[in-house]
Amino acid sequence: MPARYLGSLLPSWKDYRSVKRTWRADLVAGITVGIVALPLALAFGVSSGAGAEAGLITAIVAGIVAAVFGGSNIQVSGPTGAMVVVLGPVVAAHGVAAVAVVSLMAGIVVTAAGVLKIGRVVSYIPWPVIEGFTLGIAVIIFLQQIPSAVGSKPGASSNAVVSAVQSFAHVNPATVVWPILSVLLVGVIMIIAPKVNRQLPGSIIAIIVVAIGAALLHLPLARIGLLPGSLPTPTLPSFDNAGALIGPAFTVAALAAIESLLSARVAASISDTGPYNADRELVGQGLASIASGLLGGMPATGAIARTAVNIRSGGQTRVAAIVHALVLLTIVSLATGVVSQIPLAALAGVLMITAARMISIATVRSVLGSTRSDAIIFAITAIITVSFDLITAVGIGIAVAAFFALRALAKSGGVHREEPPSPAQPEDRHIALFRLDGALFFGAADRMLERVTRISDVTVVIIRMSQLQVLDATGARVITEMIRGLERRGITVLIKGIRPEHLRLATRVGVLSALRDHKHLFTSLDDAVEHARDHVRRSAFETAA
Template structure:
């Protein structure tokens, strides 16, 4: 029964649509609005990835619908995104367009598996500077990937976006660049200016229309999208063989990781900016995985939740999944009714849309906040961004997390320590032979050795009291160091008393052998006063005059 309940929790339910009678008007408006916004992005991301405009459009339709129905967020909008373009381009370049369906389905199955295994909350362990550095790196890559189309030339042979952009610039026929560059500038001006005229104006679609009309009227010599299918293709099962699976296993894992991270981050952002209820992280993974699998069957790309489109959806009045479903229906209408005009869109215009989108991905306020917070966070942010651009997206996240973990451990080490205290109350004869040490903060593998050295180097004392009541974090290494500390002091003839082991640490110190290392089981105390009195009794016994 528990397994059945777990499966049912990952599936659609009637409650997903309970609010529609009250919200359907807002949902319809939001769905149409975000569908118009998504059209140029779907086409542009498809072209930029190497899969083609048709693949981007199919992904937005099929994956957008499946994720809306099966996902864990009420307002998430899914489709092709920049992160997917960045990682998918090299895969298609290396393995050919035939690999697209296979890697898309494989990645989707991996994401479904992650959701079924309840791994949805893992993304909450990613530090904020890592996420923002990753986003900055992706934005830079997307911008650089558009440089060839913006200048009307082919991309350079390098797999690195920066190097490829530089290589393409070396082949620019400078007298002939006026047309593509002019269209890019026109698109950028309209996209930046439209929201200033009215916040609800769809700047990207207006820019695409203006650029397409201008290119047609002036017969500009710029490349166009070209022919698009006027209907959805029939679903087909990709051809799997052992060699293909082996070659695409690593790229599929990378795509799956990116899809999971971006989708969950987008869903979390949606929850923070709307009052449409919490999201189910595990169900979101299952929904996004199913969306990618379905997209692969129809010849589309891997899909993820799209933060920008989701934000537009919420700002336009979306409250239920109906809005994202309508968004997919709008794009489906484009497939069946408007592929002719869409095929005439200049590639330079799509490049302009993505360049502006890339710039908007980076929040200047966020960058200032991170850079101005701490040097450690600023370094994590910059390292993640640089590695994203220069090496690999997953490596960037991994290294960023490792750098963040290093600084977090260093901070924990700095807050941990051992301090010698004065015995409270009136002084007694012989108190100089008693040392009281208080362990603070965290005693773990990063700080344990320093604590051990400071305590064991004590000289000219007969009794050491170790106070552990202020210890917040204790791991196996720290507990073992306490045991070694006791053993080393007892070996020198110094009696060790331990005071204040917290209940949550008691099982650990017992298993590691701390209590066994004490000379007597009565040397464990709950309060300091009895421990001090016991220590003084030892001193009096050892230093009282011998009767003649």
């Protein structure tokens, strides 16, 4: 692989050439994002089953590594809701130790994907699939918080809907009111705070209020628990059950790649910090997950919510994301005792509001109001995301979108019978002129074959191919079979205007060899029609003789 390409995947001094001008804005943005990221890191860690410590480690380590090695100037990385949705069943089936193994394995896969230039694949995911995927994730995140919101434990099912329902069987009626009130208070504060001042960190304020209230009133609320005062020493986890984790690792890798690239693409579109390098972004996210796994963290992805906060706060370079991670590291070093007393119900409230904000009513209306096929794709993707898993949902969503796209492409193709050019001649009633339009591929070829082969009472068929935009091997094969079928019936076939980009395929599949004579291929319609008329006259003369 060329050294120049590999060099484009590595950090460069050019990444920081504007820092002298932007460092103040980057510093402010980084501190702001760090404050916003703290409750999310804690909440996502707890919600995944890996623990609050894993969420913090991921936000710190992945935040720095992805900022330095990633392909976006403004992206902020760390634990995300989508990753939590995937990791929950992994923790339930294989234990907390499996998270680090999955993080390492997925990181290697994502890094390799970047080196192999797979970064642009995400651009092929249709918009309705992305929105349906996002809606499904939001619903799952919300449902996953219900056990903590009612002071219960999750149900035994790995499905978020079923687990949420099962959790009500373990509710303590005597204490259930307190976690519910805590969630409601968090929600109210998070909704009101931005209306008072957009810069107010509603989630942090809400958590502080609930934590202080729970401590003063000695409320029976479950807490985060003891947290370490520093980052752990890098350790290679045990790979004893690595074989059973290959599937989850590839699922996590696919999700990390998709979410990170979508986030980077959105960030590039709403900021003026320059384009992003998709392949380098995958390398950076892969290395971030590897580093996180070695320190006991979770797989990392680009986080669009934190990235958006970074952009709104004035972040311009990678320094902002690095500062955000350092802010979290400072909190871990100085305030773990305070953080450990945060009620889990408060974190559940933060994630419930976060999940609700992931759903844009305007966007949902836009998708549902666009076309029927897009609405179906959106609904199917969302339902499968909630019912099964994220990667299955994306795969099926893309398959359904491909089906509708192929159907539309097939409908764009057509076979139209035309009259030969004026002036009309007596021989024209024995000539059939067909024009092929649009696309002729496996989804539309049989319809064209049926239309042309039904022709009768003619001596010559002229097929105009100059207006044919798309031709695949199936379409070319159908044309070949059509020519041979007509020739067997004694009907001479002439072809006019094979496009240069189709000539090689037509030759290889046998379209030209199926013609009775190599001179039956024309570039001019007038020449083809004149030849057809002459052929009709000769045939009539031979019949009369």
